[in-house]
Amino acid sequence: MKTINKSKNIPNFKAELNNMKKRILPLILLMCFAIFAQAQTEVNFRIYHMLGSSPFAMNQTAQNNLGQDFNVDQLFYFVSGITIIHDGGMQTPVVDKYIFVDGNTPVIENLGTFANITSVEGIKFHVGVDSPNNNTDPTTFPAGHPLAPKSPAMNWGWSSGYRFIRMQGNEGAGLNNTYQLHPLWNRNYFEQTHMTAGFTNGNSVDIALNADYTQALKDINMSGVGSKHGVDQQDLDMLKNFRDFVFTPSMTLAVNDFSQELNLNIYPNPSNGQVNVQFENDDYTVTSAKLINISGQTVQNIETNNLNTLSIQLETKGIYFLQLFDGDQQLTNKKLIIQ
Numbered sequence: 001m002k003t004i005n006k007s008k009n010i011p012n013f014k015a016e017l018n019n020m021k022k023r024i025l026p027l028i029l030l031m032c033f034a035i036f037a038q039a040q041t042e043v044n045f046r047i048y049h050m051l052g053s054s055p056f057a058m059n060q061t062a063q064n065n066l067g068q069d070f071n072v073d074q075l076f077y078f079v080s081g082i083t084i085i086h087d088g089g090m091q092t093p094v095v096d097k098y099i100f101v102d103g104n105t106p107v108i109e110n111l112g113t114f115a116n117i118t119s120v121e122g123i124k125f126h127v128g129v130d131s132p133n134n135n136t137d138p139t140t141f142p143a144g145h146p147l148a149p150k151s152p153a154m155n156w157g158w159s160s161g162y163r164f165i166r167m168q169g170n171e172g173a174g175l176n177n178t179y180q181l182h183p184l185w186n187r188n189y190f191e192q193t194h195m196t197a198g199f200t201n202g203n204s205v206d207i208a209l210n211a212d213y214t215q216a217l218k219d220i221n222m223s224g225v226g227s228k229h230g231v232d233q234q235d236l237d238m239l240k241n242f243r244d245f246v247f248t249p250s251m252t253l254a255v256n257d258f259s260q261e262l263n264l265n266i267y268p269n270p271s272n273g274q275v276n277v278q279f280e281n282d283d284y285t286v287t288s289a290k291l292i293n294i295s296g297q298t299v300q301n302i303e304t305n306n307l308n309t310l311s312i313q314l315e316t317k318g319i320y321f322l323q324l325f326d327g328d329q330q331l332t333n334k335k336l337i338i339q
Contacts (some may be wrong), residue, residue: 041117042204043084045099047107048250049075050212053319054337056103061175064217070171070179072213075103076154077165077242078129078146081191082111084207085122086198092117098129100146100154103213120198120205124191127242128164131186135161156229160184163229164239167213171222180227183235190239196249208250215245258284258331266322270337277310279324284331290323291336314338 049056059071079099084092094111101107128134133147138155141148147162149155155162161184168180198205218241220234228235258264262279269275279286289310291300299320302310314320320336 040113040115040203042113043111043117043120043198044204044206045082045107045109045111045123046206046208046250047079047101047247048208048210049103049106050210052212052214053317055335056211056213058104059169062214064214064220064222066219066221068171068217068222069173069175070169070217070222071175072103072167072169074152074166074168075101075213076150076152076163077101077127077167078154078162079107079125079127081124081126081130081189083124084111084114084117084120085124085193085195086117086120089121090116091124098133098146100150117205120207122193122195123207123209124193126189126191127239128184128189129162130189131161134186134189135159138162156184161186164188165216165242167216167238171225177224178227179222179225180229181225181235181238182227182229183231183239184229185231188231188236188239190243192243192247194247194249209247210250211246212248213246216241218245259334262286262324262331264324264332264334266334266336269335270339271314273314273338275312275314275322275336275338277312277322278308280308284326286324286331287327288325290325292321292323293318312336 051057051060051062054060056072058075059073061069061071063069079101080097082094082097084094086092092114097111099107099109129147135158136147137158138147138149152166153163154166163182163184166182168178168182171177171179194209196207196209198207216238220237220241225234230236258281262281262284265278267276277289285306286304286308288304289302290298291302291312291314293299299314300312302312304310312322314336317338320338322334322336324331
């Protein structure tokens with residue numbers, strides 16, 4: 001009977017096992033890294049400044065719901081205490097995030113990159129500055145920090161804290177009277193919640209809100225309002241309006257904009273109802289278009305039929321968003337204003 005020498009096979013087996021581990025381990029690490037990288041979601045927060053259904057502009061005459069004329073020549077406020085609502089109601093706070101909002105500039109703020117977020121459902125935030133930072137010396141913050149000293153000043157002093165909002169301008173017949181509304185104080189640090197789906201573009205998700213500043217003066221009698229730098233008069237009413245009425249979900253989608261590549265031309269815009277669209281590019285084919293109203297409802301689906309021009313007729317005044325597609329890829333999203 002032939003005797004099998006097992007001892008000679010054992011080293012070969014161990015060597016082969018070690019070689020297999022050496023080959024497999026890098027693959028496992030690579031797969032884990034790929035899975036981890038794919039799971040990272042960048043979340044951005046956008047605020048679009050509005051006056052009613054029109055884009056906001058400094059010194060532009062508007063009316064509040066009482067029919068009183070006003071304009072705005074200064075508009076600043078803070079946003080803080082942000083929480084992202086996502087993935088079936090989970091809530092992830094955005095730690096130490098402060099946004100200084102200037103009415104001259106649309107807000108496009110990166111909130112961070114998160115491993116646990118795949119689908120955004122809404123956002124919570126406060127207008128103002130949280131305590132104890134609200135009662136901190138602004139000079140302790142480095143230059144460029146949202147809470148660092150500003151010009152014009154956004155801080156009354158350590159005890160009173162920051163002006164949560166600085167909104168001022170002119171009001172009344174002929175806009176002959178000035179007004180200043182500067183609300184503040186810790187007890188007026190109100191939270192607000194907005195349920196709105198995030199717009200996904202690759203590994204990033206954008207949360208977009210419109211801010212209608214005519215709503216900031218809702219039910220406030222602007223006649224002779226003067227200067228209110230405090231906590232319990234029209235300034236507080238305005239801060240509550242920011243909490244309850246100013247912000248609404250926006251349909252201005254955050255997508256890669258191929259307008260220049262498409263040689264896109266939209267005219268006239270604003271329009272009285274008739275809008276012409278021209279586009280041309282050898283790398284992209286616009287196969288369809290969609291019109292969405294400010295409430296997020298699709299009002300028109302358009303097949304382009306391989307043409308490079310579209311003629312769109314809209315009978316209802318308001319703001320719309322024109323989305324152009326190449327198959328399933330959204331190429332651009334443009335605001336249309338019908339007056």
